[in-house]
Amino acid sequence: MIIVMKAGAAKKDRDEVLKRIRELGYRPHVIHGEIRDVIGAVGDERGKTVLQSIESMHGVENVVPILQPYKLASKEVRKEPSVxxxxxxxxxxxxxxxxxxxxxxxxxxxxxxxxxxxxxxxxxxxxxxxxxxxxxxxxxxxxxxxxxxxxxxxxxxxxxxxxxxxxxxxxxxxxxxxxxxxxxxxxxxxxxxxxxxxxxxxxxxxxxxxxxxxxxxxxxxxxxxxxxxxxxxxxxxxxxxxxxxxxxxxxxxxxxxxxxxxxxxxxxxxxxxxxxxxxxxxxxxxxxxxxxxxxxxxxxxxxxxxxxxxxxxxxxxxxxxxxxxxxxxxxxxxxxxxx
Amino acid sequence: MIIVMKAGAAKKDRDEVLKRIRELGYRPHVIHGEIRDVIGAVGDERGKTVLQSIESMHGVENVVPILQPYKLASKEVRKEPSVxxxxxxxxxxxxxxxxxxxxxxxxxxxxxxxxxxxxxxxxxxxxxxxxxxxxxxxxxxxxxxxxxxxxxxxxxxxxxxxxxxxxxxxxxxxxxxxxxxxxxxxxxxxxxxxxxxxxxxxxxxxxxxxxxxxxxxxxxxxxxxxxxxxxxxxxxxxxxxxxxxxxxxxxxxxxxxxxxxxxxxxxxxxxxxxxxxxxxxxxxxxxxxxxxxxxxxxxxxxxxxxxxxxxxxxxxxxxxxxxxxxxxxxxxxxxxxxx
Amino acid sequence: MIIVMKAGAAKKDRDEVLKRIRELGYRPHVIHGEIRDVIGAVGDERGKTVLQSIESMHGVENVVPILQPYKLASKEVRKEPSVxxxxxxxxxxxxxxxxxxxxxxxxxxxxxxxxxxxxxxxxxxxxxxxxxxxxxxxxxxxxxxxxxxxxxxxxxxxxxxxxxxxxxxxxxxxxxxxxxxxxxxxxxxxxxxxxxxxxxxxxxxxxxxxxxxxxxxxxxxxxxxxxxxxxxxxxxxxxxxxxxxxxxxxxxxxxxxxxxxxxxxxxxxxxxxxxxxxxxxxxxxxxxxxxxxxxxxxxxxxxxxxxxxxxxxxxxxxxxxxxxxxxxxxxxxxxxxxx
Amino acid sequence: MIIVMKAGAAKKDRDEVLKRIRELGYRPHVIHGEIRDVIGAVGDERGKTVLQSIESMHGVENVVPILQPYKLASKEVRKEPSVxxxxxxxxxxxxxxxxxxxxxxxxxxxxxxxxxxxxxxxxxxxxxxxxxxxxxxxxxxxxxxxxxxxxxxxxxxxxxxxxxxxxxxxxxxxxxxxxxxxxxxxxxxxxxxxxxxxxxxxxxxxxxxxxxxxxxxxxxxxxxxxxxxxxxxxxxxxxxxxxxxxxxxxxxxxxxxxxxxxxxxxxxxxxxxxxxxxxxxxxxxxxxxxxxxxxxxxxxxxxxxxxxxxxxxxxxxxxxxxxxxxxxxxxxxxxxxxx
Missing domain, CATH: 3.20.20.70 (Aldolase class I)
Structure with a gap:
């Protein structure tokens, strides 16, 4: 999941987001951009945890999911067509x-x-x-x-x-x-x-x-x-x-x-x-x-x-x-x- | 309900439609247009009968419902607001x-x-x-x-x-x-x-x-x-x-x-x-x-x-x-x- | 074109609509329904006249066009495919x-x-x-x-x-x-x-x-x-x-x-x-x-x-x-x- | 811009993407995920360069823009309302x-x-x-x-x-x-x-x-x-x-x-x-x-x-x-x- 921070978000806000990402069991990676920071959260997004709620946090612009939310229906689980x-x-x-x-x-x-x-x-x-x-x-x-x-x-x-x-x-x-x-x-x-x-x-x-x-x-x-x-x-x-x-x-x-x-x-x-x-x-x-x-x-x-x-x-x-x-x-x- | 006939539909087709309208318990009224005929079917469209099926008949272009299909929820049943x-x-x-x-x-x-x-x-x-x-x-x-x-x-x-x-x-x-x-x-x-x-x-x-x-x-x-x-x-x-x-x-x-x-x-x-x-x-x-x-x-x-x-x-x-x-x-x- | 009158519309309103239809060069046909009247207006709807404006008249529920508004592009003008x-x-x-x-x-x-x-x-x-x-x-x-x-x-x-x-x-x-x-x-x-x-x-x-x-x-x-x-x-x-x-x-x-x-x-x-x-x-x-x-x-x-x-x-x-x-x-x- | 690589994409593909990002004048940052890698490309996305074309590259799943593509209309340029x-x-x-x-x-x-x-x-x-x-x-x-x-x-x-x-x-x-x-x-x-x-x-x-x-x-x-x-x-x-x-x-x-x-x-x-x-x-x-x-x-x-x-x-x-x-x-x- 990618967390896009607001342009000019305070360091304090970013630190809160990093803390929350870790609490939820993910590893955060910060990319410092020219106008805003972007944070990658590494871990399996398909658990019961609720990364989307980070969108409510101060200084956060939006949250972009990367993984598809389905498993059993996906090609990752089964590559050949089901009959x-x-x-x-x-x-x-x-x-x-x-x-x-x-x-x-x-x-x-x-x-x-x-x-x-x-x-x-x-x-x-x-x-x-x-x-x-x-x-x-x-x-x-x-x-x-x-x-x-x-x-x-x-x-x-x-x-x-x-x-x-x-x-x-x-x-x-x-x-x-x-x-x-x-x-x-x-x-x-x-x-x-x-x-x-x-x-x-x-x-x-x-x-x-x-x-x-x-x-x-x-x-x-x-x-x-x-x-x-x-x-x-x-x-x-x-x-x-x-x-x-x-x-x-x-x-x-x-x-x-x-x-x-x-x-x-x-x-x-x-x-x-x-x-x-x-x-x-x-x-x-x-x-x-x-x-x-x-x-x-x-x-x-x-x-x-x-x-x-x-x-x-x-x-x-x-x-x-x-x-x-x-x-x-x-x-x-x-x-x-x-x- | 209004039945719009195709341009140049045969008289035979129109007569079949009129017959079917009567079978379903409606009264038909034909309006002869310049290019096509239009038939009004008078009666309560909200019964269990299936006027829409007339759309399958030969020579019919389409069927346009006139009445709203709901009764109890409508203003016809109750004019003042429900509390x-x-x-x-x-x-x-x-x-x-x-x-x-x-x-x-x-x-x-x-x-x-x-x-x-x-x-x-x-x-x-x-x-x-x-x-x-x-x-x-x-x-x-x-x-x-x-x-x-x-x-x-x-x-x-x-x-x-x-x-x-x-x-x-x-x-x-x-x-x-x-x-x-x-x-x-x-x-x-x-x-x-x-x-x-x-x-x-x-x-x-x-x-x-x-x-x-x-x-x-x-x-x-x-x-x-x-x-x-x-x-x-x-x-x-x-x-x-x-x-x-x-x-x-x-x-x-x-x-x-x-x-x-x-x-x-x-x-x-x-x-x-x-x-x-x-x-x-x-x-x-x-x-x-x-x-x-x-x-x-x-x-x-x-x-x-x-x-x-x-x-x-x-x-x-x-x-x-x-x-x-x-x-x-x-x-x-x-x-x-x-x- | 079909003009659907409101349930219980006054005779006076209907007469105004009939008058306006004639003014615009169409022939009106009234179908008396159980709950409301419906009026067919016969004539070529594709002229410059503005039958749609009848929708603003008192007692009118809505106006339903019957003819397609195009001519040259239609099959009525040319039945075989254009090459x-x-x-x-x-x-x-x-x-x-x-x-x-x-x-x-x-x-x-x-x-x-x-x-x-x-x-x-x-x-x-x-x-x-x-x-x-x-x-x-x-x-x-x-x-x-x-x-x-x-x-x-x-x-x-x-x-x-x-x-x-x-x-x-x-x-x-x-x-x-x-x-x-x-x-x-x-x-x-x-x-x-x-x-x-x-x-x-x-x-x-x-x-x-x-x-x-x-x-x-x-x-x-x-x-x-x-x-x-x-x-x-x-x-x-x-x-x-x-x-x-x-x-x-x-x-x-x-x-x-x-x-x-x-x-x-x-x-x-x-x-x-x-x-x-x-x-x-x-x-x-x-x-x-x-x-x-x-x-x-x-x-x-x-x-x-x-x-x-x-x-x-x-x-x-x-x-x-x-x-x-x-x-x-x-x-x-x-x-x-x-x- | 965020480039999401396919699950199991080859290192060679990723290196090609990194090279292309640099060619276009951006700085790439790789985040190694559990299932796939994600690459952040830092730089102003609103130039004439065409980062979207990276979506055609081998091993790339999709490209997610981060910045809004407008400048003059944005709050970044002018915070107070225009009169x-x-x-x-x-x-x-x-x-x-x-x-x-x-x-x-x-x-x-x-x-x-x-x-x-x-x-x-x-x-x-x-x-x-x-x-x-x-x-x-x-x-x-x-x-x-x-x-x-x-x-x-x-x-x-x-x-x-x-x-x-x-x-x-x-x-x-x-x-x-x-x-x-x-x-x-x-x-x-x-x-x-x-x-x-x-x-x-x-x-x-x-x-x-x-x-x-x-x-x-x-x-x-x-x-x-x-x-x-x-x-x-x-x-x-x-x-x-x-x-x-x-x-x-x-x-x-x-x-x-x-x-x-x-x-x-x-x-x-x-x-x-x-x-x-x-x-x-x-x-x-x-x-x-x-x-x-x-x-x-x-x-x-x-x-x-x-x-x-x-x-x-x-x-x-x-x-x-x-x-x-x-x-x-x-x-x-x-x-x-x-x-």
């Missing part, structure tokens, strides 16, 4: 581009079976579908809950596709884990630390969505929460960040792929459906994500988007998904992956 | 500017007693202090939990100040409600709908913080979640939104005060400590919030910020808080309120 | 993915000649290089100005590559147009309307960069400024928008590609160098842009980035650019284009 | 809260005379009004240009109020300076460096508006451009930044007041009309700005906003402006200023 095993057939993070597809919400047996068969036929590897739905409005459809989980399990039996579905609450996490192959943490719960700790204690891979205004660093800190509880099977999912632009529902940050690949060993999945909010833009963003090196995609597919209970405007119809998958193969291959 | 009663002496939303002050975290008996006495002496009406702490890093101090709640209760006994503290989990909400006078929902949990529903079922006023990337409309929808479960005692708290600017920790959106005063009857409190993240900027933002018509302020005060476990850089020392309160009186009076 | 001719060999907007490459600034004869030969050898079609440099600091290198233009012309003579360079001022625009094949308008000048009008009067294609906080709609309005002066040869360039994320210099908005392809006939070029600000992230973003359907890329290449006068950290070395071009071919082909 | 003289009666930056008011655009003689008399009567000190208008659409009213300037001069003769009006182009800057008492640089031209240099050479105070996505640091760098050309009479104007929130036209960043007061000696003016875009929110934001310590306000006032050529929805009618001024006195006094 998260989902089932005997499916792993995320290796040479295959993994496709998760299905409706936003499970609405009925017919709807989810039809969806599951359609995405399986088009070549998807994992079925997505929401049973517990976090909705902005209390008056919107909140999901079929346990009945939805049962239907997802039935669709898995029918198709052999593993199932990813959202957990919205520590209290119902065990229930969801009974049925699901992957536990999804939604964007709005990405800093619900009680929930992160809970899924960190379960034996199921976790698909962690990036929050709408979450920096990459905070994203990795949320992964660290799950990992520090013992669950190392974390899959990161970029799903669009909130910006001033309104032509798309969110702004899909595809540069997060190379940034994350540089900073972490965890696999990276992209969600162009929420990222754009418009089914017209989903296919090009799938191609772009594959080209940029994503390990997987999660795509909303609905047999009848005009009558969907949620997210109709961003859902692909099966025929369109099928055509997209055909073209996607070419981009996956160019990126050195197979579908 | 939320906290204790025999303290209510929020009336003629007094209510000040909540205290440390970010409860750290020790001495620290919280000292803080409580100091803020009481300076004229604060409510004591703040965190027992369960939502921290970005799993390695940071997570709060004293129930021990912290007990210390807050003890500080209330000592000073007579009601206590506001954060709830981070449905599972521990009842416990917190045993000790606290106001339940705080933090910015990172502002769309944790399971938690919102839970505090909506409790008999305690709720201080709901705005999420970092939450629009005003989403903010009111989160209030609506709490209110729709039966708890009408909701206090809204603006605490800074996330923007590109890095000179402050967040960007405190003071225009939220007049916007909220126009749209809702609920009281509005401002948090300049998190809003700016820097104790130098807290006092001017307190004055500005009072001038803009806030019903209350929540301010971090710590007897020893250099040694604080969290949020030291944005905490005021008691002497500075005292001076701030002196000046604040003038602005409260100019705004027609008393401290 | 912008640069030279006998090079056009942008057709079946080839066009690569513009070169240093941020022209620094010396040796540097620009070396760069030009390197990018030519790697397969680039156009040479980029700044002679007039808009720099955030008045103390930074401001470019070689006319000497830089002369060196660019010399590099064109040497390699046959057409040249794109920035115009920062109406006063020097004619001078730049004497030397350059494409006039670049930088992000910071994207709403410098005096400059847009000026290049609209010149006979040179314009590469218009999107401003850092410009919506897609505003971007097309700036194109419209150029086109409305008579110059239809506009190439749009997405170069990253400003968001809260700091891991990259800007957030490259690749979804702008399908959005622009839906709304305009103009070609779209992507700038991953400014978009990410980090040479490690440039290649993956080039691949992603090609996959998403971009018509071209503009990439910073410098023979010696460690000694560059500007933008060193985001410049590729020639060898790395060469390897990137090799791989790019595969993605261009998958997207149905040739390099 | 910018406008006329014999009016100065900005002293004990008076200066009010600039008037219409967005000069539309006609009657309109500007009526506006000028109204704002004078209500107590404003300076008349605002646009003659050259930067408009997002080429089809919108572009201002009366020189005729508008003449009308402004006439209004000044009538009322004695100095006049502030916008300059949009280096070519017409001299013309504007003949008529205006203060030259306004609009938000969209805030990084039009050619224009900044031009007004830096003129002998007129400059009101510099903050760009929509400009950081405080970039804002001060644009002031530095003007000052480095010789014109020290710069007034900074916060007018709202662009964020995700759509309930207001922009997000007025009032915390910019204490931040700027800490970093610069230049006076700070607030524009709540553009900041909120809604006349209902203007008065509370005026009060808040005064409370936070602003040196002045600039407010749009129009005798007939329903018929205004631009910005009707955010303009106050004279009677409302009058009432606002009455209340504003109380807040100015509480802040230790007079109106």
């Amino acid at each position: 998260v095993r989902i089932s005997d057939e499916v792993s995320i993070g290796g040479d295959r581009l993994i496709i998760m597809a299905g409706p936003c919400s499970v609405e009925s047996e017919q709807q989810i079976m039809e969806s599951a068969l359609a995405v399986k036929k088009a070549g998807a590897h994992i079925l997505r579908g929401g049973a517990f739905k976090p909705r902005t409005s209390p008056y919107s459809f909140q999901g079929l809950e346990e009945d939805g989980l049962k239907l997802l399990a039935k669709a898995r039996d029918l198709t052999g596709l593993p199932v990813v579905t959202e957990v919205i609450n520590p209290e119902t996490a065990d229930l969801v884990a009974e049925y699901a192959d992957i536990l999804q943490i939604g964007a709005r719960n990405s800093q619900n630390f009680a929930l992160l700790k809970k899924v960190g204690q379960l034996k199921r891979p976790v698909l962690l969505k990036r929050g709408m205004s979450m920096t990459i660093q905070e994203f990795l800190m949320s992964a660290e929460y799950i990992m520090s509880e013992g669950n190392q099977s974390v899959i990161l999912c970029e799903r669009g960040i909130r910006t001033f632009e309104t032509a798309t529902r969110n702004t899909l940050d595809l540069s997060a792929i190379p940034v994350l690949k540089e900073k972490t060993h965890l696999p990276v999945v992209i969600d162009p459906s929420h990222g754009t909010g418009n089914h017209h833009y989903v296919a090009p963003m799938c191609f772009a994500a594959a080209a940029a090196g994503a390990d997987g995609l999660i795509v909303e597919v609905h047999p009848d988007p005009e009558h969907a209970s949620s997210d109709g405007p961003q859902s692909l119809k099966p025929a369109k998904f099928d055509r997209m998958m055909e073209k996607l193969k070419l981009f996956a291959e160019a990126a050195g992956k197979t579908l | 939320v009663r906290i204790s025999d002496e303290v209510s929020i939303g009336g003629d007094r500017l209510i000040i909540m002050a205290g440390p970010c975290s409860v750290e020790s008996e001495q620290q919280i007693m000292e803080s409580a006495l100091a803020v009481k002496k300076a004229g604060a009406h409510i004591l703040r202090g965190g027992a369960f702490k939502p921290r970005t890093s799993p390695y940071s101090f997570q709060g004293l939990e129930e021990d912290g709640l007990k210390l807050l209760a003890k500080a209330r006994d000592l000073t007579g100040l009601p206590v506001v503290t954060e709830v981070i989990n449905p599972e521990t909400a009842d416990l917190v409600a045993e000790y606290a006078d106001i339940l705080q929902i933090g910015a990172r949990n502002s769309q944790n709908f399971a938690l919102l529903k839970k505090v909506g079922q409790l008999k305690r006023p709720v201080l709901l913080k705005r999420g970092m990337s939450m629009t005003i409309q989403e903010f009111l929808m989160s209030a609506e979640y709490i209110m729709s479960e039966g708890n009408q005692s909701v206090i809204l708290c603006e605490r800074g939104i996330r923007t590109f600017e890095t000179a402050t920790r967040n960007t405190l959106d003071l225009s939220a005060i007049p916007v909220l005063k126009e749209k809702t009857h609920l009281p509005v409190v401002i948090d300049p400590s998190h809003g700016t993240g820097n104790h130098h900027y807290v006092a001017p933002m307190c004055f500005a919030a009072a001038a803009a018509g806030a019903d209350g302020l929540i301010v971090e005060v710590h007897p020893d910020p250099e040694h604080a476990s969290s949020d030291g850089p944005q905490s005021l020392k008691p002497a500075k808080f005292d001076r701030m309160m002196e000046k604040l009186k003038l602005f409260a009076e100019a705004a027609g309120k008393t401290l | 912008v001719r640069i030279s006998d060999e090079v056009s942008i907007g057709g079946d080839r993915l066009i690569i513009m490459a070169g240093p941020c600034s022209v620094e010396s004869e040796q540097q620009i000649m070396e760069s030009a030969l390197a990018v030519k050898k790697a397969g680039a079609h156009i040479l980029r290089g700044g002679a007039f440099k808009p720099r955030t600091s008045p103390y930074s290198f401001q470019g070689l100005e006319e000497d830089g233009l002369k060196l660019l012309a010399k590099a064109r003579d040497l390699t046959g590559l057409p040249v794109v360079t920035e115009v920062i001022n109406p006063e020097t625009a004619d001078l730049v147009a004497e030397y350059a094949d494409i006039l670049q308008i930088g992000a910071r000048n994207s709403q410098n309307f005096a400059l847009l009008k000026k290049v609209g009067q010149l006979k040179r294609p314009v590469l218009l960069k999107r401003g850092m906080s410009m919506t897609i709609q505003e971007f097309l309005m700036s194109a419209e400024y150029i086109m409305s002066e008579g110059n239809q040869s506009v190439i749009l360039c997405e170069r990253g928008i400003r968001t809260f994320e700091t891991a990259t210099r800007n957030t490259l908005d690749l979804s702008a590609i399908p959005v622009l392809k839906e709304k305009t006939h103009l070609p779209v070029v992507i700038d991953p160098s400014h978009g990410t600000g980090n040479h490690h992230y440039v290649a993956p973003m080039c691949f992603a842009a090609a996959a998403a359907g971009a018509d071209g890329l503009i990439v910073e290449v410098h023979p010696d980035p460690e000694h560059a006068s500007s933008d060193g950290p985001q410049s590729l070395k020639p060898a790395k650019f060469d390897r990137m071009m090799e791989k790019l071919k595969l993605f261009a082909e998958a997207a149905g284009k040739t390099l | 910018v003289r406008i006329s014999d009666e009016v100065s900005i930056g002293g004990d008076r809260l200066i009010i600039m008011a008037g219409p967005c655009s000069v539309e006609s003689e009657q309109q500007i005379m009526e506006s000028a008399l109204a704002v004078k009567k209500a107590g404003a000190h300076i008349l605002r009004g646009g003659a050259f208008k930067p408009r997002t659409s080429p089809y919108s009213f572009q201002g009366l240009e020189e005729d508008g300037l003449k009308l402004l001069a006439k209004a000044r003769d009538l009322t004695g109020l100095p006049v502030v009006t916008e300059v949009i182009n280096p070519e017409t800057a001299d013309l504007v300076a003949e008529y205006a008492d203060i030259l306004q640089i609009g938000a969209r031209n805030s990084q039009n460096f050619a224009l900044l240099k031009k007004v830096g050479q003129l002998k007129r105070p400059v009101l510099l508006k903050r760009g929509m996505s400009m950081t405080i640091q970039e804002f001060l760098m644009s002031a530095e451009y003007i000052m480095s050309e010789g014109n020290q009479s710069v007034i900074l104007c916060e007018r709202g930044i662009r964020t995700f929130e759509t309930a207001t036209r922009n997000t007025l960043d009032l915390s910019a007041i204490p931040v700027l007061k800490e970093k610069t000696h230049l006076p700070v003016v607030i524009d709540p009309s553009h900041g909120t875009g809604n006349h209902h929110y203007v008065a509370p934001m005026c009060f808040a700005a005064a409370a936070a310590g602003a040196d002045g306000l600039i407010v749009e006032v129009h005798p007939d906003p329903e018929h205004a050529s631009s910005d009707g929805p955010q303009s106050l009618k004279p009677a409302k402006f009058d009432r606002m001024m009455e209340k504003l006195k109380l807040f100015a006094e509480a802040a230790g200023k007079t109106l």
